[in-house]
Amino acid sequence: MKNRGVVAVLVAFVLALPALAQTSSTAQDQSTAGQAMQSASSTTADQSGQSLQPLQPPAREGFWGRINPFARKKYVQRQVQPIRDRLNELDELTASNSKMIKDVDTRAQQGIQLASAKANEADQHAIDAGNKAQAAQLTANQANTRLTTVENVVGNIDQYKATNQTEIRFRPGQSVLSTNAKSALDDLATPLKNQKGYIIEVQGFSSGHGTAAIAVSQKMADSVVRYLVLNHDIPVYRIYVVGMGNAPVQTASTDEHRTSGGRVEVSLLKNDLEQLSAADASTAAAPAQQQ
DSSP states (O other), rough: HHHHHHHHHHHHHHHHHHHHHHHHHHHHHHHHHHHHHHHHHHHHHHHHSSSSOOOOOOOOOOOTOOOOOOOHHHHHHHHHHHHHHHHHHHHHHHHHHHHHHHHHHHHHHHHHHHHHHHHHHHHHHHHHHHHHHHHHHHHHHHHHHHHHHHHHHTTTTOEEEEEEEEEEETTOOOOOOOHHHHHHHHHHHHHGTTSEEEEEEEEOOSSHHHHHHHHHHHHHHHHHHHHHHHHHHGGGGGGGEEEEEOEEEOOOTSSOOOSSSSEEEEEEEEEHHHHHHHHHHHHHHHHHHHH
């Protein structure tokens, strides 16, 4: 009897060892699972802003309660599956937050690029405004220069200066222009085409005395004027003609003498209008060169 009791005690002890080990392992798994469920629940609530209920262990766990010495793989998977689902939700939430952060960063970069483009455009507008201001200043300077030139021209409008002079010789008793005389008049009148601010002074001299000499000198001067008007389209109002007759002439040696033959002195006189025309041409050419 004593041997049977001892054997029974040993058998019972051997059978109890797996149960104790299973109980310890199951309790540890359940404790770990509970902590994981609480951590996942709190993290999910913090990330999503929504209060998710923590996972609750099942109220009943079969015939053995919390201690199941004969737990299998399917039992363990069934117990762990809610935790896996919650972890999957957490991964999805993390991916969604990452996508939102990436979208925000993309919009921020686009905003920075747009602001930079606007700043560059503003700089370009400032540069254009500066260029326009410089152009306006240049125009003002040119207008001031032109005004000064016009004032000088208007002040000296009646001040003519001799620029060219030629002498036309005639044979005694004749008033017909020779070939050399026509050539000399051509050289004088050809450059005057389309010019302004000039007059031509024609003075006729002849030998003799009194009114007869004056009439002859006037006739020779008229032949010169006629040639200039008909052959070179010189306006009549620009020509001043006078018959001097046998009036004394001042020479380079300051000695006065009377002419000994028929001749006509043609003098070209100009004022500052030519200078004003040249200034207008240069002013008009300056903007064209800038463009």
